[in-house]
Amino acid sequence: MAEQGLRIAGLHSSVEGNEILKGVDLTVEAGKVHALMGPNGSGKSTLAFSLTGHPHYDVTAGTVTLDGIDLLALSPDKRARAGLFLSFQYPAAIPGVKVPNFLYAARQAVRPGELTPAKFRALLLEKMDVLGMDPSFLGRYLNDGFSGGEKKRLEMLQLAVLAPKYAILDETDSGLDVDALQDVSDTINALRVSEEGKTSGFLIITHYPRILQHITPDVVHVMIDGRIVKTGGPDLAQRIEREGYDTLREETGAIA
């Protein structure tokens, strides 16, 4: 049997010739929540884009497997169909493409043939209710004219509807008020106990430990300068909240 988990080993990645990831090792197991923390510019988003296959990010060394599948050999759409999902920090606005049409195409792509359009609509409305999204969202164009909070909610709606095997949330919590953060957390927690999502693994990228009070991580990693410099339990997030990243930087000898 293939090795389960989202397994990242020795990953190096560059943007326009500048190496950002300098050997990342990290495994997210099915059903587990991992948090990835780190200061700005440490390479967290680069990791997210390198895993999902963004064309501007050039993976120069290392391996990534998803339940045994070699992700790096696949185009972005095939990575998604293998079960990978990224909640974008800044999702693209696509005028003229209606939210439900896009979501239905995505759902059909990752989970072909399971739902009729009518059942799909019912599913959407149910998930939107959890997120406190008005049904009028269904008449809007994808992220077009959305506020920051609305974009994050739409990312979470996609997470709920696609129920991926492994989800990377890139700073989904940033810029959210308390209520929005609660709605986002509720969606993730609801997915984790659902039939479709109970084996989903999560990599929650965050700058602040705030979201981790709503979703308890099993493992916390700290990334500094393109490497994981420390891995621990939820108490590591609390320590970062108290002390910031500077003491970790000194302790691990990471160069800022």
Next chain:
Amino acid sequence: MPRSLLSPQERDAALEAFATTRTGRAKPSQYWKIDLETLVPNASANGAAGAVAIENTSSRAIAVDLQTAARDHATLLHRAFRRAIEAQHKFAQLALANASLGAFIYVPADCALDAPIVVRYRAADDEAIFPYTVVLAERGARATIIERLELGSRALACGVAEIVTEESADVTYASAQFAPQDARVLFTRVARPGRDARVAWASAELGASLSVTDLAITIEQPGVDARIATLFFPTGAQHVDIVSSVDHRTGDATSETLVKSAAAGRGQGRYLGNIRIAAHAQHSDASLRDDALLLSPSAHIDSIPALEIAANDVKAYHGATVGALDDESIFYMTSRGIDRDAAERMIALGFFEPAIDRFPTESLRDELRVALQAKVTA
């Protein structure tokens, strides 16, 4: 042979105007191969060609062919016929000189049509037709007109649509052109709305080897709401040239122009968007939105907004973009499992959607989506 609607003298004057008027359009370039100044669309050798079919479910509106209108409704017809086109509309002069095929639509005061009137012009292979549509909408009348061209191979259509309204009328006129790839289409569409009236042109140029269109609204009364929406998509070796003109000759009126274009293959597009606001046309509110999408390295679209604003107390908005499909948008969609081709198709179709939205019926909108999809996929 149906008689001309013009006296021999008027016909000669129109031909003379055609011969001496310049289109004012750009010259041929390394991209655009056709000289419109010297183009003479000839009439068929067999005289009056083509046919018109009109669908009208209203008992109050008159919708008849132009010959019948000239015979039975001459007084009504002449309240609108030649009241909107002007001498500068070169190809309209040629259509006028040859006008025998056409339609006249009259909507009496306070009559609101619940179904669109559909006008179909037909030309057989190698035929040339000069269709002329005249719309007269009285005070408070509401109507939607859909014009369809059904052209054979190598056919040519050089036509006019004129709309004249009284106050508070509301007329939407949609034309969607899917002519064969070797046909040629030249149309002049001019409206002259009355006080507080709303007039909307919606035009789609998707077929023909050459498509030349003038879309114009002349504002001479306050309170007018003038709308122009056009979409075009040259593929293969198609050439599409569109000029839209909104002429604010009086103030306190609103206009909105929306243009969505794409080009693929060796498709060539040219768009000139004129907005003129006269010195005394204060409190005019004009907007022009023009976006072009280039889908292949040999495709080309020249897009030129031309705002001439002589008044000082107006609102005028203008926004234009030209570019390829956005990489971030493609990545975003593919990251959701949608394959790249499908993502590009959805984004390109979505790009047209705001213009598609201006067309009056769902079946016409779907027809446009299907035709656009075929062009994106080709």
